[in-house]
Amino acid sequence: MSIILNQTTRIIVQGITGTQGQFHTGQMIAFGSKIVGGVSPGKGGQEVHGVPVYDTVEEAMLKQQVDASVIFVPAKLVKDCALEALEAGIKTLVIVTEHVPLHDTLEIMAYAEKQKAEIVGPNTYGLISPGQCKIGIMPNNIFMPGEVGVVARSGTLSYEIVYQLTGAGVGQSSVVGLGGDRVVGMSFIQVLEKFEADPATKAVVLVGEIGGNAEEKAADYIKGMTKPVVAFLAGKSAPPGKRMGHAGAIIERGKGTFKSKVEALTAAGVSVANLPWEVGPLVKQALAQGSEKVYG
Amino acid sequence: MKLYEYMAKEIFRRNGIPVPMGAVFTGVDGVAAFQEKTGSVAIKSQVLSGGRGKAGGIKFATEPQDAISKVQELLASKIKGCQVETVLIEEKVTIERELYLAITVDGSKRQIVLLASVAGGMDIEQVPEEQVIKRFIDITIGLQPYATREITRQMGLKGREAKQTEEVMLKLYQVFRKYDAELVEINPLVVTPSQVLAADGKMTVDDEAAYRFLPEVPYVEEKTAVEKKADDLGISYVELDGEVGVMANGAGITMATLDLLQHFGSSARNFMDAGGGSSEKATAAALEILLSTNPKALLINIFGGITRCDDVARAFVQVKKALDLKLPVVIRLVGTNEDLGTAILREQGIESFKSVEEAVTKVISLLKGGGTDVHNS
Known part of the structure; x- marks a missing residue:
């Protein structure tokens, strides 16, 4: 088991004929993902890595059974492609593209809610269930199947944390990148709920960063979880008022600070790692203590 | 991008919001x-x-x-x-009362929110929460007149001041959408004997939408010269005031690298996220920017996903030769093509690390130890 994805998930790639689309379609297939089609307007009838290309999402869905779609098109085109997928009935949509205008994201999210679809991203590396399936751009070789769920806002920092976990012999059930933008689809809480319900996940690692209040809200939810949670947060040394790379990573008007997040998580019974390489040992410790969470 | 008050007001005026x-x-x-x-x-x-x-x-x-x-x-x-x-x-306008009005985005609700208060003219953060009316707006229908009537009812406004405030709300929402704003704020929105007008104006527009900004949106330079140069290369860069120049790929790992430097008793000269998928040429340009800020040492932390370690290694070798680098440099390479990257560096007598812990402590020991060059050690 795992969350959102497994070995039977049937995926289409929007923007499959672009450089990124082509390359990552190959990588996903190599990892074992079932890519059943691609969409690229005007390129219908072609093939990429043996995968049939369609002109529209509706056409792809007429000809294939599809569970999820991943978007690789340039930022300006994301809104159109996302709305197309949602109207066609896609229920799991991953938007890898970064630099999507905020108002476009808002429109996509409003329509997704109406269509009862789940969106991961924008500006995400995607999600992966090691040993089964991946949707996104993460390197294939750092993951290891196991029983720890990982949810993160940042891409390469999740790779770093997963690398530390794998190095410590701690495998992962699923790893989800929420995306670094100010407005993204799936939240920490939605992913935590899925990990809490997933029998294959025994503990969760939350990778957060400064800015916004997503970690504080997650902490509220974690208070009611039965599975242990370990966290790592980036941005302790970041000065206020400066946007640290991600649109959402900024301390504004004294809000979104590192301290506030650590305090909220600690109060919820989360072990917060000071250093990236402390995450593996803390998870092992939490697992050894059993699934019953220890407070205080 | 934040606009100056006079720019925001010019946009307000063009769109029918009264200004002094x-x-x-x-x-x-x-x-x-x-x-x-x-x-x-x-x-x-x-x-x-x-x-x-x-x-x-x-x-x-x-x-x-x-x-x-x-x-x-x-x-x-x-x-x-x-x-x-x-x-x-x-x-100077005759003030009967001062109101507050703003439209922004609530990231956790993924919705546009309108904030209104009769406690205008002061810092909104200081206004008690019960005096601030919050109204979420469904972007698919926008702000409709009925919603503004409910907001002014809650504010306790009557007659002509209510009607004129409702008109300003509707126009402010149009401005928010039309200009791809992250924030529009009028504080205070002043009620005079004849009208309500925007006595102040704040506006922040979304940089990601710059390609479709209307021509009347001016450009405001908020970045330093170095930050601007980085921006042109598509690199995310923030100037800081520490000692170690840092290049990493990805915002999260870059922040974490800065935190590690601080944890072990040093500090970063900058935040530089060289991004995913940087080519050899782009990496070389990024390194040159770093060196132009005269750091005491360099720390390169690459977790190759889309970025290929061999590209970074080749770029570094090229820059090192071209600029005759004298300062201590520590490189950490992991991920896509790491063996290739490590081999390229080794050929040039440059040591690289797999462990971020070793890399960070190494660069600090070189700094404290007076700066021996790691390449020849």
Whole structure:
């Protein structure tokens, strides 16, 4: 088991004929993902890595059974492609593209809610269930199947944390990148709920960063979880008022600070790692203590 | 990108939101004539930081000579460290009451939110929460007149002040959408005997939508020269004041690298996220930017996903040769093509690390130890 994805998930790639689309379609297939089609307007009838290309999402869905779609098109085109997928009935949509205008994201999210679809991203590396399936751009070789769920806002920092976990012999059930933008689809809480319900996940690692209040809200939810949670947060040394790379990573008007997040998580019974390489040992410790969470 | 007050107000005016009559000055030419024509005036420094009034950035004048000397005074001053380069001179308006109005995005709700209060004219963060009305707006239907009627009802506004405030809300929402804004704020929205008008204006527009900004949106430079150069290369860069120049790929890992330097007793000269998928050429350009800020040492932390370690290694070797680097450099390479990258560096006598812990402690020991060059160690 795992969350959102497994070995039977049937995926289409929007923007499959672009450089990124082509390359990552190959990588996903190599990892074992079932890519059943691609969409690229005007390129219908072609093939990429043996995968049939369609002109529209509706056409792809007429000809294939599809569970999820991943978007690789340039930022300006994301809104159109996302709305197309949602109207066609896609229920799991991953938007890898970064630099999507905020108002476009808002429109996509409003329509997704109406269509009862789940969106991961924008500006995400995607999600992966090691040993089964991946949707996104993460390197294939750092993951290891196991029983720890990982949810993160940042891409390469999740790779770093997963690398530390794998190095410590701690495998992962699923790893989800929420995306670094100010407005993204799936939240920490939605992913935590899925990990809490997933029998294959025994503990969760939350990778957060400064800015916004997503970690504080997650902490509220974690208070009611039965599975242990370990966290790592980036941005302790970041000065206020400066946007640290991600649109959402900024301390504004004294809000979104590192301290506030650590305090909220600690109060919820989360072990917060000071250093990236402390995450593996803390998870092992939490697992050894059993699934019953220890407070205080 | 934050706009100056006078820019925000020009956009408000164009879109039918009443603003006080005013003019922009960068020197004293025309100040006297404008004051004589207008009468009693407010002279407002144009700076991007908040709390300008308290910091002495707003002055009043009723005589031409007084207006000139106050303009000179403001143009010679700094507000919270920012040199005042422009002033906005406006007619003084008769204030019956001051309201607050803003539209922004609530990231956790993924929705647009309108904030309104009858406690205008003060820092909204200081206003008790129960005095701020929050109304979420469904972007698929936008802000409709009925919603504004409910908001003014909750504010306790009546008759013409309610009606005029509702009109401003509708127009402000149009501005928010039309200009791809992250924030539009009017504080205070002033009720005068005849109208309600925007006595102040704040506007932040979304940089990601810059390609479709309407021509009337001006460009405001908020970045330093180095930050701008990085921006042109598609690199995310923030200048800091520490000792170690840092290049990493990805915002999260870059922040974590900065934190590690601080944890082990050093500090970063910058935040540089060289991004995913950087080519050899782009990496070389990024390294040159780093070196231009004269750091005491360099720390390169690459977790190759889309970025290929061999590209980074080749770029580094090229820059090292071209610039005859003397400062200590530590490189950490993991991920896509790491063996290839490590081999390229080793050929040149450059050591690289797999462990971020070793890399960070190494760069600090080189700094403290007086800066022996790691390449020849």
